[in-house]
Amino acid sequence: MKLSDKKRQDILAAAEQLFYKQGAEYTSMDQIAKQANASKRTVYNHFETKEVLFQAILLNMFERVEAVNTISFSADMDLKQQLTAIAKQESDLLKSDNFLRMARVVFMQMLKQPELAKQLGNNKIGCMRFLESFLQEAVNNDSLKIDNIEFAAKQFVYQLKSFIFYPRLYGFEIPTPAQETQIIEEIIAMFLARYENRSAKV
Amino acid sequence: MKLSDKKRQDILAAAEQLFYKQGAEYTSMDQIAKQANASKRTVYNHFETKEVLFQAILLNMFERVEAVNTISFSADMDLKQQLTAIAKQESDLLKSDNFLRMARVVFMQMLKQPELAKQLGNNKIGCMRFLESFLQEAVNNDSLKIDNIEFAAKQFVYQLKSFIFYPRLYGFEIPTPAQETQIIEEIIAMFLARYENRSAKV
DNA sequence: AGTAAACTACACTGACGAGTTTACTTACTA
DNA sequence: TAGTAAGTAAACTCGTCAGTGTAGTTTACT
Known part of the structure; x- marks a missing residue:
């Protein structure tokens, strides 16, 4: 897997975990970057805004849950x-x-x-x-x-x-x-x- | 009713309304003051912190609901x-x-x-x-x-x-x-x- | 090896919000 | 009516956070 793809996964995983623990509103982009071992700039290169990241995670979660x-x-x-x-x-x-x-x-x-x-x-x-x-x-x-x-x-x-x-x-x-x-x-x-x-x- | 008491009521009413509409976290003390036609300082004179105001409102609401x-x-x-x-x-x-x-x-x-x-x-x-x-x-x-x-x-x-x-x-x-x-x-x-x-x- | 894309650290802007300070005015009460 | 308790506006501190800009480094592909 390319580094770029891996970073993307790391960021999603980190954000999901933090959103879950503290709620989306109480999780800063700095926190997410740190948890993902990525620089803040990289986070923003993958996801334009926090809202976009949030939506991506929702989609992610829905897909996993939909397999009934x-x-x-x-x-x-x-x-x-x-x-x-x-x-x-x-x-x-x-x-x-x-x-x-x-x-x-x-x-x-x-x-x-x-x-x-x-x-x-x-x-x-x-x-x-x-x-x-x-x-x-x-x-x-x-x-x-x-x-x-x-x-x-x-x-x-x-x-x-x-x-x-x-x-x-x-x-x-x-x-x-x-x-x-x-x-x-x-x-x-x-x-x-x-x-x-x-x-x-x- | 004394002005002081009236202000207190106004503040509680304003805060309750705003907390209800937007959630406590998304309501600023400035907003509450404005809605209550009170100065921010007056709000803080009646309620030391936002948390105290929040608790006062919870209590208020519970009392009204408890009469079953x-x-x-x-x-x-x-x-x-x-x-x-x-x-x-x-x-x-x-x-x-x-x-x-x-x-x-x-x-x-x-x-x-x-x-x-x-x-x-x-x-x-x-x-x-x-x-x-x-x-x-x-x-x-x-x-x-x-x-x-x-x-x-x-x-x-x-x-x-x-x-x-x-x-x-x-x-x-x-x-x-x-x-x-x-x-x-x-x-x-x-x-x-x-x-x-x-x-x-x- | 060389180049482009992607990553990094870090400083920065601009906004917002909790709570405070100040200098002043209005309302109650003795 | 004098004094004090309470209200007011506005500027200010301090912290946080979303998002940007920059200059330099790493990765991947040819």
Whole structure:
């Protein structure tokens, strides 16, 4: 790899780390240069402004997070187990450093510039990318009975976020792994209590 | 009212408004002074530092938000109606300017200083102040069947927050009043599907 | 080896913000 | 109505930070 490319990577890595730790606003370009073992001038040769660097990092983070493993409905398997698999995968995403890193930066920025929220808010992330189709198939299969699938999907994901993600994002008390298993079980129990089709043909 | 007291009020009002609009970090003391029609020196005569002013405003906001109308369980009334009343009241709180104002300032700060979250996170707010007792009474009355009451209360409140509060806080799409009524109905339907005691003595 | 592109250190500009100082004026109170 | 408590405008210190300019060095390619 050329030196120039390596420097670029170093700068991105340094900036990401610092933005994550302290927030974009509290990270100076001097700090980034130092952390990247690059001169400030080199930083500016690669990224015209701090804003450009910031956007580049957001893009970077999004790409890494977007690789979600789609889980499709299978009529043969136990529905509860399938939902548990989805919840576990989503919970892993919500807990991952990559995701939290991105979230901190993005949420901070969203509180400041509501335009950003409008711009990003529509991007479905994590299991929301396939959950609605999954539920639709389960409904078609008479395993579930749901009127408003979009809403049901949100109920599922919002609960995961509320218990797993927000506590980490804001620094509230974080559930232990044992509690987390419990939480996922309870969320699914509630979801099935509401939406399981009890008059299904056996 | 003495001029001195009036100035104090003006400064608090100006600071609150600006903190709300732009975040505490992006509001300068000069701006606050100007908005309050006070000289910068007067601002500093009332509040030693920006941090002190910030704390005073937090306190102010909390006091205004803390006045929650406690709703107690009544064995005579329909449980669903009672839960709806609680949800409506909570939703009104979550939508209120006072609450959103405070939340914006606090959440912004929490993303930056996780210590603040630990400090504030334990304060139960809104219906969380009485919901657990309410549910406990409903359980005692055999109307509900709940193992973990604290968790169930969170499930209830977290869903309200996810659908009503966070969209407003971050600038996502906000549900219409009609949708909101629907949302509350659905949340309660899910809650009752999970926790209603079907083997209750009639 | 020679050249161009990219890197480096470092000093610099210009803006902004927290908090202070000064010299002066206005408002309350005894 | 005299004195003091509080307010005012404006200039000032000191620190930080985004971004630039310069002169010299290193890297990579031919």
